[in-house]
Amino acid sequence: MSAAIEELRNAPAMLPLFAKALLRANVKPGNNPVLPNAGIRLRDVVLDPKHLRTYRNVCGFPADGMLPVTYPHLHAHPLFMSLLLRSDFPFAAMGLVHVRNRITQFRPIAEREQLDIECGFGELVRVAKGYEFSMLTSVSTGGELVWESESTMFRRGGGTGVEEPRSAPNTTPVTDAEVWQVPGDIGRRYGAVSGDRNPIHLYPLSAKLFGFKRQIAHGMWTKARSLAALHEQLPVQPFTVDVQFKLPVFIPAKVKFAHTAVADGIDFRLVAQDGIKPHLTGTLRHAD
Structure with missing residues (x-):
């Protein structure tokens, strides 16, 4: 079944999201947690040159007219948080650990391109010490897929206790x-x-x-x-x-x-x- 996609006009503000995360800090997953069949889409994102310049300064990227390969992740982050703070999301957002991140860039993205950003949940897996699940992001411009990522999150507790060979x-x-x-x-x-x-x-x-x-x-x-x-x-x-x-x-x-x-x-x-x-x-x- 395809996910229900919520369309947003503007990116969610982070401060209210953080306050909501504090209020949901004691959420318990139960014995059989299930991820919501949901996603969020934000269209026609116009990038702020000042924000991009600050990001480059903080991370060390040069100004070459193209977006740093990690930059779209910032615009996905408020969408991630909105999904993690849904009432039917089984875990507390506080305490989640980002353990892996994979980004695929299909072509360089110019600074002035408008972006459509969509985020949703991937697979939930029970592992030795808890649960892992992925957050999936795709970025398109003019209908062309230009960037995608998978962020794998870990929640401690309720694991199988069986360690995988490493x-x-x-x-x-x-x-x-x-x-x-x-x-x-x-x-x-x-x-x-x-x-x-x-x-x-x-x-x-x-x-x-x-x-x-x-x-x-x-x-x-x-x-x-x-x-x-x-x-x-x-x-x-x-x-x-x-x-x-x-x-x-x-x-x-x-x-x-x-x-x-x-x-x-x-x-x-x-x-x-x-x-x-x-x-x-x-x-x-x-x-x-």
Whole structure:
């Protein structure tokens, strides 16, 4: 059965959504959670040059007349939140963890193109320590699909208890790498431009309220910053960038970014100062 798509005239405001998330913080999924058969569409999104310029400054992208490959995610985020705060969504939005993100760009998107953005739910899977589900986004312009993504979210609790076999982690220390100084205010700066002002990203005290020793960088900032570092190597042809978010980046921090060219694209990773502890692992591959 196809999803019921809600048409919006304007993007939802993030502050009321965050307030609603606090009110729904104690929602319990029950024994057999089911995702709503629903989606949201926002048409004719005109991009704000000032907002785009701020995003580039925060993430390190150059101004080249095209949208940074991660930029459409920002316009999908309020739609994500609206879906997560539906009365029939089985989990509390607070406490969800973004564990993976895959973006496919079918062609570069010019700054002045108007975008149609549609978001919906993917598959819900019960895993060892809880549940995983995906949020799907497609971006079109003039009826042409130009960008799509899948964000995989994790909710702890109610899992199977059965661990899946995993490949051995890469413990080879990063040696030939860029060293980045991640400032302590990057969570506030990225939160201001993205609308994602989750307290775990803002200040040491607000992060401690949620069990962190201090604030952490947004996962999507680490992905954006990595792709900004690879900007000159990004293909014009369709490509997919798939990342897994590993250990959080407690900020301020010093991290290392390394990348390797492979036959069909680029492998990259962001690691701690010791060159081993992983924050993000990613692959860039040419899309079919």
